[in-house]
Amino acid sequence: MIDLFFSTDLRACIEANLSAFKRHAIADESLRHAAVAIVIVEGNDGQAVFLLTTRPAGLRRHGGQYALPGGRLDEGETAPAAALRELEEELGLTLGQDRIIGTLDDYPTRSGFRITPIVVWGGDAGAIHPDAEEVDQVYHIPLADLMSPDIPHLEPGPDDHPILSAPLATLGHQVFAPTAAMLYQFREVALLGHDTRVAHYDQPAFAWK
Template structure:
């Protein structure tokens, strides 16, 4: 798979043909995350994953480790994102947070589409906004929000041992994890990554709202 115009149009068309499920209005706070498709670049410093010596054309996603000083989900794996401000769309919020967290400034034409809303245990409704980031050279973590910045090849999310499902508190609601390197990423981020893989790469209309989060991600 190559990070090129063909992949961009494939993702755009599959999202256009995907019937997205929005969460019902409630007490939850609106949030948005950017699922930013980029080039592999210099890789990610994850155990068991190789480092790249030069810019690669393999597709990757931009992920972060949240700063330890943050009120919500400190130190956890995340996609760039945050609260949707008053009178702001989820798309606008995702682009704003991408700029604020990693210094990547994109425009509305770079938006490829939306995935399903995901309601978190901590009281947020997350809208995933898929965007095309190209090479995304020069990105850097905002130290006030991001402890580390990673480009993770999409091939990591297509592994045979992915996803991993553990028993949850309720029947039919297993806890979802996505392995990366020798570690793993938990839902809610893992749920978004899994649906991106299924819808945008495999062309399968897979739902993820029923997957639960591990207890540490509820905070």
């Protein structure tokens, strides 16, 4: 079992697993390109945690939903650069390219995006200063939550594609794909070294818009 306390050994393990992973990119230019950051920082008890947010309820897109920090790429921008920019804009975390330790598969959404998940080692990133216009709350979720045998939770979906969710003990309830799908692949690939794909998992109808 991998040691999920925050350490240089954990970073090296995640980085090695992601380096060995042959990621799938989506080339469909009809899908708008976005990036999210799975950013790992040290929790108060020494555990490694990732940062999860809820979006303000009044936002036009995905208001009130759980989300990883991220957003649409600007013209000419790369996915890693966009993920770092969004971390700074949403959470006030300024991190350099040297903090990027890998990339997961692109995930296609029902709302017309292809999302590239960027894994970022936040380290001693310092205090978080959320932008109230983009972030309602920030949660520090232990990586250990992702190891639950209840993840993934699958329900029947349209076109024979199951809807994936991830019950997170720290939250007391579940998050759904796309976020849950990317977190599940992060567990399987980055933490466990498996060759697991998630693009075929669907999202619930409330996440389509």
